[in-house]
Amino acid sequence: MDQRSSPPPVPCWIPAAGHALRHIGVHFDAVRVIGLAGEQVAYELLQFTGFRAGPIVRSGVGDRSTYFLLPPRSAAAYRWPAGARLIGRDLRCDAFVGIPALGGRTWPLDWRSRPTEESPFVDAALLHEVAVAVLVGAVDP
Template structure:
């Protein structure tokens, strides 16, 4: 993992300690993949980017989801394979994703890949391609 000074300054949506809920669609979009599929997609994206993938949050409870944080306004415009979903509020109201601090106790959340000045968000097209690849399907347009 990159040291805390990898971001200068640290984005305001990252809490100073612990973790906090952030509204999806405001500062970032989020795409979720559950379980081993999420781990595999995260690894592929990280490997492809020389382990500078941008913000990927891992949840350590329940279904152990992986949340890929994308530039706002892009996730819903792309088509995702089964098992990968856009986190959005829609008609039911707002949706939130937990974001851990960069340091300290953040359980049950942690960074699988941290945001950096060079990679403030996960590359959405690369994520889409890796998601389709890991589900064993060709990319659908």
């Protein structure tokens, strides 16, 4: 079999169809930013990375949150600004985030940026820098 023509492997935490809840802290940590602020953080992160930011999930209902998926146990190393909420296993409670499939009907969730072999997760340090820049306006990414 020609490896170059094979599709890249899909992470085990991405459902085959629809969407599914995944336990945070097992495969990834998450940082949630609500509403337009989440869209702005995602936009800036995507611009900075040449649209290779790693997995970013959007919710189309409720507060329209944006979830940035980070390597497990990486998010707690940062002090997140107001407006960015760490969701991780270090919080002493179980937390879940909805993950859409890579194709088909996934509403109300969709990918703002998909995981790739090169970017299986959002870089925690870079996300922190961009979140501070957007939410606090203190530094340039």
